[in-house]
Amino acid sequence: xxxxxxxxxxxxxxxxxxxxxxxxxxxxxxxxxxxxxxxxxxxxxxxxxxxxxxxxxxxxxxxxxxxxxxxxxxxxxxxxxxxxxxxxxxxxxxxxxxxxxxxxxxxxxxxxxxxxxxxxxxxxxxxxxxxxxxxxxxxxxxxxxxxxxxxxxxxxxxxxxxxxxxxxxxxxxxxxxxxxxxxxxxxxxxxxxxxxxxxxxxxxxxxxxxxxxxxxxxxxxxxxxxxxxxxxxxxxxxxxxxxxxxxxxxxxxxxxxxxxxxxxxxxxxxxxxxxxxxxxxxxxxxxxx
Amino acid sequence: xxxxxxxxxxxxxxxxxxxxxxxxxxxxxxxxxxxxxxxxxxxxxxxxxxxxxxxxxxxxxxxxxxxxxxxxxxxxxxxxxxxxxxxxxxxxxxxxxxxxxxxxxxxxxxxxxxxxxxxxxxxxxxxxxxxxxxxxxxxxxxxxxxxxxxxxxxxxxxxxxxxxxxxxxxxxxxxxxxxxxxxxxxxxxxxxxxxxxxxxxxxxxxxxxxxxxxxxxxxxxxxxxxxxxxxxxxxxxxxxxxxxxxxxxxxxxxxxxxxxxxxxxxxxxxxxxxxxxxxxxxxxxxxxxxxxxxxxxxxxxxxxxxxxxxxxxxxxxxxxxxxxxxxxxxxxxxxxxxxxxxxxxxxxxxxxxxxxxxxxxxxxxxxxxxxxxxxxxxxxxxxxxxxxxxxxxxxxxxxxxxxxxxxxxxxxxxxxxxxxxxxxxxxxxxxxxxxxxxxxxxxxxxxxxxxxxxxxxxxxxxxxxxxxxxxxxxxxxxxxxxxxxxxxxxxxxxxxxxxxxxxxxxxxxxxxxxxxxxxxxxxxxxxxxxxxxxxxxxxxxxxxx
Numbered sequence: 045x046x047x048x049x050x051x052x053x054x055x056x057x058x059x060x061x062x063x064x065x066x067x068x069x070x071x072x073x074x075x076x077x078x079x080x081x082x083x084x085x086x087x088x089x090x091x092x093x094x095x096x097x098x099x100x101x102x103x104x105x106x107x108x109x110x111x112x113x114x115x116x117x118x119x120x121x122x123x124x125x126x127x128x129x130x131x132x133x134x135x136x137x138x139x140x141x142x143x144x145x146x147x148x149x150x151x152x153x154x155x156x157x158x159x160x161x162x163x164x165x166x167x168x169x170x171x172x173x174x175x176x177x178x179x180x181x182x183x184x185x186x187x188x189x190x191x192x193x194x195x196x197x198x199x200x201x202x203x204x205x206x207x208x209x210x211x212x213x214x215x216x217x218x219x220x221x222x223x224x225x226x227x228x229x230x231x232x233x234x235x236x237x238x239x240x241x242x243x244x245x246x247x248x249x250x251x252x253x254x255x256x257x258x259x260x261x262x263x264x265x266x267x268x269x270x271x272x273x274x275x276x277x278x279x280x281x282x283x284x285x286x287x288x289x290x291x292x293x294x295x296x297x298x299x300x301x302x303x304x305x306x307x308x309x310x311x312x313x314x315x316x317x318x319x320x321x322x323x324x325x326x327x328x329x330x331x332x333x
Numbered sequence: 334x335x336x337x338x339x340x341x342x343x344x345x346x347x348x349x350x351x352x353x354x355x356x357x358x359x360x361x362x363x364x365x366x367x368x369x370x371x372x373x374x375x376x377x378x379x380x381x382x383x384x385x386x387x388x389x390x391x392x393x394x395x396x397x398x399x400x401x402x403x404x405x406x407x408x409x410x411x412x413x414x415x416x417x418x419x420x421x422x423x424x425x426x427x428x429x430x431x432x433x434x435x436x437x438x439x440x441x442x443x444x445x446x447x448x449x450x451x452x453x454x455x456x457x458x459x460x461x462x463x464x465x466x467x468x469x470x471x472x473x474x475x476x477x478x479x480x481x482x483x484x485x486x487x488x489x490x491x492x493x494x495x496x497x498x499x500x501x502x503x504x505x506x507x508x509x510x511x512x513x514x515x516x517x518x519x520x521x522x523x524x525x526x527x528x529x530x531x532x533x534x535x536x537x538x539x540x541x542x543x544x545x546x547x548x549x550x551x552x553x554x555x556x557x558x559x560x561x562x563x564x565x566x567x568x569x570x571x572x573x574x575x576x577x578x579x580x581x582x583x584x585x586x587x588x589x590x591x592x593x594x595x596x597x598x599x600x601x602x603x604x605x606x607x608x609x610x611x612x613x614x615x616x617x618x619x620x621x622x623x624x625x626x627x628x629x630x631x632x633x634x635x636x637x638x639x640x641x642x643x644x645x646x647x648x649x650x651x652x653x654x655x656x657x658x659x660x661x662x663x664x665x666x667x668x669x670x671x672x673x674x675x676x677x678x679x680x681x682x683x684x685x686x687x688x689x690x691x692x693x694x695x696x697x698x699x700x701x702x703x704x705x706x707x708x709x710x711x712x713x714x715x716x717x718x719x720x721x722x723x724x725x726x727x728x729x730x731x732x733x734x735x736x737x738x739x740x741x742x743x744x745x746x747x748x749x750x751x752x753x754x755x756x757x758x759x760x761x762x763x764x765x766x767x768x769x770x771x772x773x774x775x776x777x778x779x780x781x782x783x784x785x786x787x788x789x790x791x792x793x794x795x796x797x798x799x800x801x802x803x804x805x806x807x808x809x810x811x812x813x814x815x816x817x818x819x820x821x822x823x824x825x826x827x828x829x830x831x832x833x834x835x836x837x838x839x840x841x842x843x844x845x846x847x848x849x850x851x852x853x854x855x856x857x858x859x860x861x862x863x864x865x866x867x868x869x870x871x872x873x874x875x876x877x878x
Contacts, residue, residue, distance in 0.1 A: 207745060214731045214742045221729030223693060225790060226717035226746040 051179045053296050059185050061292020062192030063247050067265050068272035068284040069199060070243030076216035076279025077236040079138060080130055083145040085269065086262025087152035088241045092118055092248025093257040094156055097165050100252075107253075111191070114249040115242050122241020126234045134233065156259040166256035184253035191250050196285055199243065203281055212236055216279055268295070271315045277325030286326060290314070337396075338363040338496050338527050339384070339415065344393035346376075346383045353379040355551035356393065361496070366518070366528040368538045368559070371548030372572050372678070372835065377531045378420065380548070381498050385417045386410045398495070408438075416494035420501045420531075422481035426474035430465060430484055431456060433473050437491035452491075459487045463517055478658045479503075479510030486517070496527040503537055504658075504680060515541055533680040534852050535563075547571060569871060572678065572837075644704035645669075646690065646721065646798055646831070651699040653689045660685045662853045663699070668798055671845035672820060672830045674861070676837050682853040683833040684726060687800050690831070691723040692716050703798070717746050722796040726803050728787035732776030736767055739775050739786055743793025753793070760789040763822060781812040788819045792826075799823050801832045805839070817843050837870075849873045 067089060074082045092114040099110035129144045171183040203209035215222040215232045223229055247265070251257060272291050276283025291311055298307025318326065337360040346354040353376045361367045369377050382388040384395050386407040395403045397415050405413070424433050434456040435448055460466040463483050468476050473484060482502050489497055502518070503511045515537060522528055532538050538545060538559060545562045547555040549571035555562055562568055646668040654660040660682045666675070677683050688694040690701060692712040700709045703719050713723070731739050740760060744753040761768045764785050770778060775786060784804055791799055801820065805813040813836060821843055823830050834840035841847070847864060849857040856873045857864070864870050 207741065210734065210738050210742050211745055213734055213738075217731040217733045218729060221725060221731065223713040224691075224723050224725055224729055225742050226714045226722075226794060227742070228714045 048177075048179060051177070053300060055179055055181060055189075056185070057293040057296040058289070059189040059192070059292070060295055061289035062189055062196065063250065063288075064265070064268060064272055064291050064295075065196055065285040065288025066192050066243055066247040067269040068276065068288050069196065069281060070240035070247075071269050072273045072276065072279055072281065072284040073212070073216075073243070074237055074240040075273065076281075077212060077219075078130070078134065078233055080134075080141045080145070080237075081138065082237075082240065083142060083266070084125065084148035084152065085145075085240070085244050086266030087149040088118055088122065088244040088262075089248035089251070089265055090156060090257070090259055090262040091121065091152060092245035093251050093261065094160060094165075095245075096249045097167060097252045097257060098160070101165075101168050111246070111249045114245045118245025118248075119238040119242040121245075123234050123238040125241070126237035130237065131230065131233065134230075153259050153262070160259070162259055164256040164258045165252075167252050171253065182254060188250035188253045191246070195243070195246050199239075200281065200285075208235070212239075213281075268311065271311055274325055275315055275318050277327040280325065280327040283325055283327035336363045337361060338398060339529070340396045341384060342394045342396075344380070344383060344395065345391045346379050346388055347391050352551050354383060354390075357548075357551070357553055358393075359546060359553060361527060361529055362544075364522070364525060364527055365543040366522055366530060366541050368542035368545040369529065369531045369548060370533070370535075370538060370545060370562075373680075375548040375571070376551040377548055378500060379551075381417060381500055381529075381531065385415060385498060411489075411492055411494070412438075414492070414495040415498070416489035416492055416496070417498040418482070418485045418489060418500055418502060420504060422478065422485040424473035424481055424484050424488070427472065429470050429472055430476065430480075430487075431460065431469040433484055434459060434487055434491055437488050455491060455493075459490050462490075462520075463487050464513070477510070478656070479506035479514065482506055482514060483510075483517070486514075490521075494526070496529070497521075498529045498531075500531045501533065501680070502530065503532065503534055511537070533678050535678075536852075563871065564868075572871075644720065644797060646701070646703045646829075648690055648701045649699055651686065651689055651701070652697045653685060653694055653699075654697070655685075655694075659697075660853050661689065664850065664853070664855050665699075666690075666831075666848055666855075666858075668829045668831055669846040670829065671824050672832055672843050673846045673848070674840050674844040675831065675833045675848045675850060676840070677850035677856075680852075681850045683850055684802050686850065687723065687802050687831065687833050691721065691800055693723070714746070717794055717796065720796050721798040721800065722791045722794045723800040724787050724791050724802060724804060726806060728783045728804075730775040730778075730783050730786050730790065732774065734775055735772050736775060736778070736786055737771040739790050740767070740793055743790035744795075747793070747795065752795075756793050756795060760792050763792070764789050780808055781815060784808065784812075784816055785819065788823075792823070796828065798829045798831070801830060803833055803835055805834065805836050813839055 067085070070088075071082060071085050074080055074085075095114040095117055096107070096110045099105045099113060100107055105113075125148055129148060130141060133140050133144065171187070173180060173182040174186070175181070201209075203213055211222070211227045211232055212235070214225070215227060215229055215236075219229060222232070248262070251261070268291055272287035273284060275290065276285070276287030294311050294314060295307050298310045302310060339359075339361040341357055341359050344354055344357045344359075345352070355376075357376075357380055369380070371377055379388065383390045386402070386405050386409070390403065393403075394401060397410070397413060400413070402410050402413060402415070411417070424430075425436060428436060435452065457466075460469050463486065465480060465483050465487065468480060473481065476484070486497075486499075486502065499518075503514055506514065511534075518528060518530075518541060528541075530538075530542065542559060544556065545559050546553050547562055547565075547568050549567070554567045554571060555565050557565075648667070649665050651661055651664045651666075652659065664682075664686060666686070667673075675683050675686065685694060689696050692708065692715070696709060700707065701711075702708065703716070703721060706719055708716055708719060711719075716722075731742065734742070737757075740757055741753065744756060747753045747756070761771075766782060767786060767789055770782065775783065778786060787804075804820065805816045808816060817839060820830055820832060832840060832844070841861060841864065844861040847857065847859060847861050848855060849870075851873070
């Protein structure tokens with residue numbers, strides 16, 4: 045492999061890693077704060093994809109408009125889903141919440157299938173590409189990368205430096221103690237679910253920039269996102285980003301060097317290895333029993 | 334040599350660093366009722382679990398009816414005739430009471446598909462004997478906590494055990510049913526069954542037991558009949574905590590508390606001229622802690638009420654509990670100027686009461702007011718806006734957040750950034766040790782530092798009333814003094830404190846007003862100096878009145 049090709053793949057890997065990180069960040073945030081495993085996360089991504097595709101193609105809106113609309117719509121949708129399905133059973137067993145989110149997944153994906161059919165869709169215009177230092181970069185992917193990296197930085201800074209972000213991390217850390225410093229835990233719950241959904245929405249929103257979409261595309265991303273969340277440490281925010289990058293690289297380079305879907309096997313092998321060697325994940329603090 | 338039905342020799346059980354059972358050698362005589370008492374964490378339940386095969390011992394032997402049962406499984410031990418109950422009754426909730434009894438495997442897995450008639454007859458006998466026949470067809474989830482305890486006993490009786498180990502059989506049971514349980518135990522004992530019983534309710538222990546063993550820190554510190562055990566100094570130490578100053582008797586302690594109250598608040602100083610004299614044990618004389626006098630000078634009086642009179646928390650006739658267990662029965666408490674202490678043995682409901690006051694546990698009936706505000710239906714985070722904050726047991730810090738982030742979250746409900754920053758400076762001035770650790774994760778701090786952080790975080794809220802849930806629990810003796818000094822720091826800056834403590838002797842030095850709780854009911858209420866006689870204190874504490 046010559047250096048420029050290698051660089052090319054590194055660019056692809058960072059891009060994919062950024063998107064994976066974005067998906068996993070929302071998932072791990074919801075798990076960390078509420079102990080809820082959100083199966084609907086991939087479906088929320090799909091909603092983001094279709095908002096951008098439909099707004100851009102059918103309504104002729106600019107991407108600068110449709111992507112933010114997708115993020116805001118998913119935040120609202122996430123809060124709505126939380127208040128109507130998760131909040132009433134937040135104290136019941138984790139299996140119940142898991143089943144509810146799985147139900148939400150089925151409803152969302154089926155609804156999209158009914159409205160837009162199961163056929164793959166793509167944006168009608170190409171974004172072209174640029175060549176830089178011998179590396180060929182499709183602009184769609186480049187924009188997606190920039191958005192993903194920006195979003196991750198903003199999400200990280202939000203969690204790190206704002207009182208609300210600290211409250212979310214505090215609630216994730218010690219739910220019981222959070223109430224004693226005056227945090228309204230149920231409110232943090234629905235905001236977190238909203239933010240998590242918005243991150244899923246953003247990840248979904250940038251995907252039409254470089255690949256065709258269908259109602260079930262979320263599933264593939266979701267499975268890898270689960271791997272990333274466990275890999276990085278359940279509930280760990282930096283872990284989600286690092287895990288996302290690792291899986292991005294394994295995915296891209298696995299596709300190059302391994303036959304067929306071998307990369308997916310490699311992803312799970314790494315996953316199993318981490319679980320064997322460090323079951324709490326790369327950046328996981330305490331092991332949940 | 335006596336006839337021991339159950340005998341342990343040098344039984345040891347450790348969990349990592351923690352030595353839960355440190356060489357327990359106990360002989361239970363055939364036909365006796367043997368009580369096991371001891372403070373929270375003394376290893377009582379671990380002892381039960383190790384004896385009955387639920388935990389594997391790290392050393393020592395258990396002999397039952399002369400046979401070595403040390404390495405048998407819990408089911409084998411149960412069928413050998415050594416039954417036990419659990420602290421929390423756990424019947425099969427979807428089965429009826431009768432089905433619960435019939436579900437007991439009396440003959441191992443080989444007993445087949447058909448329930449023999451003898452077994453049905455036995456279940457019927459037990460239902461009649463325990464007087465729970467009228468609820469035989471009710472699902473176990475629908476019966477009261479006390480009835481569940483009886484059912485638990487009934488299930489064990491299905492195995493016809495010669496010895497039964499009971500883990501707090503009357504915890505959370507109302508007095509009427511409690512008396513019935515005791516009657517049944519007495520009757521079963523008269524039939525010749527041996528009992529080993531863990532119980533916090535001393536009225537149960539005193540009436541029922543032939544001999545009592547006292548556990549403290551994994552060892553038997555004392556054995557004898559009830560009266561001789563409760564008057565023993567080692568037993569008092571186990572329950573009331575050790576005095577760090579060996580010369581300080583209770584009288585000195587009380588004088589210390591008086592001089593402390595004189596210095597901080599004047600409501601309880603109703604002219605006791607003998608307070609002078611030995612200032613040597615005064616609570617402020619430690620001087621080793623980071624929480625020192627400078628704190629009181631630098632910390633501004635909390636914002637809000639500028640009225641010189643402090644708001645008072647008044648709780649009337651509180652009843653609360655968990656599930657169908659009543660923990661607090663009709664208790665009325667108030668916050669007083671200075672430090673209000675709530676004492677009581679483990680399981681008496683102190684922590685639950687505190688959580689009910691702050692709104693973390695909903696009250697079933699009764700009312701709570703803070704100042705002019707009715708906060709009966711309020712919750713923890715709203716109560717912070719009214720100016721009351723709680724430090725949960727073990728501090729409740731955020732282990733994955735830095736010290737600075739912990740402190741900033743203490744100011745979560747403070748919207749004005751400059752106020753937040755000023756408070757942070759004040760807290761760091763009060764606790765300089767925290768300043769060096771600002772960027773360290775909370776979880777990396779030592780136990781004492783974590784408690785300091787918890788105090789600091791609570792101070793960030795600017796509250797006027799602090800509820801402290803056993804802040805000295807699990808800390809080394811030298812740090813216990815520091816914690817009480819930090820507590821006094823809160824008072825010196827103008828706040829009121831309600832303090833729940835196990836270290837009674839130490840806490841009495843700084844207490845202004847005392848409540849004593851036992852079995853969910855108030856046994857005593859009054860200024861700290863009224864607790865003159867330690868015998869009386871022990872009796873109140875153990876609920877013997």
